[in-house]
Amino acid sequence: MITTKEYFISSCDDFELNIKRKSKLRFLCTYDDKVEPKAILSIIAGLGEDAQKSYKEHLASSIAEHFKGQVVVLSVNYFCVALNPDQGAKPYLDERDIDIFLENCARAKFRVADDFRDKAKDFDYANLIIGQINGVLDALKARGEIAADAHMGISVSLAPPNGEYQNFGVMSAIDVINALLYVKKDFGLQKLPCVLVGSSHGAYIANLAAKIAPWAIAGVIDNAAWNLKTEIFDKKLYRDAAFRTISFGKEIANEGLHRAHDRQKNFLFCFSNTTKWTSDESSPNYFSRSRYEIRDVAFKDHLANQAQSNKPIYVGYHSSEDNIANLDDKIAFYESLKALGYDATLHVINKQSQVDGKFIKNLAHSMNMSIKMLILKELPPLLEKLSKQKKSKVKKQISYKTDEWIYSFKEFGSKIIAKCEKI
Known part of the structure; x- marks a missing residue:
């Protein structure tokens, strides 16, 4: 029988700005209590309608039923997911x-x-x-x-409700990982592969989670992820969509x-x-180049370091007419992944004939894609690939150096412990 269980757990504080978090992490776990699962799937909402509670619950149940309980489905209300008035902001x-x-x-x-x-x-x-x-x-x-x-x-x-604010990605990604780790421990599913799927900002968070804890993520299915590129900071490209989302x-x-x-x-x-970040260079809350670097999933020095850990399988979709998340950036990211030995496949949607009205509905940002059809199409072959992979033991920790800070992420007690230390 398909069952949904609701969790409220302690997750992460804002370790960059040393702010104690007021809210608990809420997430839903949908599973069949009579079936032995083979994988955990976390569906990560973006900034639009896919963040609606009713939509997420219906999608999770539908996916669990389709896979006959062999996939445990998580819907994570990550930090600052409720950005809009209809979600409580x-x-x-x-x-x-x-x-x-x-x-x-x-x-x-x-x-x-x-x-x-x-x-x-x-x-x-x-x-x-x-x-x-x-x-x-x-x-x-x-x-x-x-x-x-x-x-x-x-x-x-x-x-946003519960005293939350726009942190842009890092706390959200840690929430997704902490939910996965909690369920693995609670259900005794430590050996199961974990796959992340998202669209737009949700896909960006999936990619960032794979950077923060690559050992915990087996695969990423990405529809139209944007990226907070370090070049945005260097060139002061303030009109970039990702920059606007930081909210200052x-x-x-x-x-x-x-x-x-x-x-x-x-x-x-x-x-x-609401955000605690600022563009004021004299403020301790200045969103500096280092803050960009850690959030840039394609930052080459970091990506090379990430590749020393587990290598998740990446599957991406992107429209050639996306005016929010640049296609050239996505192509460059996937080329970098492949050069580092990742299994990374990018599907570029660039023809009207590829718009079928069901799976892909247009060529705009995120293509109004059916996330359910994306999962049904890409999850089975991804899990098949994972079943044939040789598993190697890797450290459950990683560090990234920026020009100001060393960011460290470590799994301890089924949680991510994060810190940044001044160089």
């Missing part, structure tokens, strides 16, 4: 949002109360003022005093560097998530 205006609001009001010659800054921390009050400005804009447009398509920019922050772009520019936008009749709402 609450809107508010931080100090920079208020600065941007007042700057735009002054530019448009809208006068707001002198105590707006203090009162705007209550979003209901800020929303009331926005409503008043909306009426003024309607009147101005009706009289032809401003263009009919004019918009006022409103910067809004989103606070509004420190650099009022518009265009937010994680998401919502264009309405009179306003362009620009959303960013």
Whole structure:
């Protein structure tokens, strides 16, 4: 019988910024209590609809049933997975949002109360003022005093529930690994291979988890993963999609560097998530080149070091028309993997004839791909390859050197112990 068990466990603190985590890691484990499993599959949600609880539960049950209980399926609510209001994130205006609001009001010659800054921390009050400005804009447009398509920019922050914030990847990846390790111990499944599958940001987290604990991951199935490239930092490519997701772009520019936008009749709402990182080089929370390097799964020095451990099997899909996650970067990553002896296969979707409307629905970012069909297509041959591999013993720890820090990850007591030490 297919059963779903819910877990709440202690996972990881923010070891980079020395912040004690307030929340427990929540994940679901779906399995057949009458069948001996052959593998563990972790389905990693991205930033969109695949993070919805009902969707994840239905997908996990469907996969477990299809494989007749031979695959244990995990759905991990990793750190800061709830980025959007429909997942529980609450809107508010931080100090920079208020600065941007007042700057735009002054530019448009809208006068707001002198105590707006203090009162705007209550979003209901800020929303009331926005409503008043909306009426003024309607009147101005009706009289032809401003263009009919004019918009006022409103910067809004989103606070994920449980005191979480945008760490960008590292804590999320450790959560995925810790869930796997916990289930392996709890179910007595230490010898089973663990495979990760994700789309977009979820696929990026899968690749990062394989970097952090390569000995624990047997395979990665990646649809349209993006990457936080070190070149983004070096070239100051602040409009890169991954950079915007870190959520401090509004420190650099009022518009265009937010994680998401919502264009309405009179306003362009620009959303960013709460983060402890900053672009301020004088701050101890500065997101420096070293912070980029550890999150860059294709960083060559680190990849060569990773290759000394277990080599997961990689299977990737990517659209040639992806305008968020660059195809050339993905090709270069897979070429690097193959040069280091990995079994790595990348499927490039570059023809309309490959869009079947069921598995692949378009050529945009992530192709609106059916994750269920991706798993059914790629998991069986991946597990077949794994069954023929010779297993070698590797150390359950790894270290990566950056220009400022040495990052170390070690499995101890069915958890990942992470630290970074100043060079």
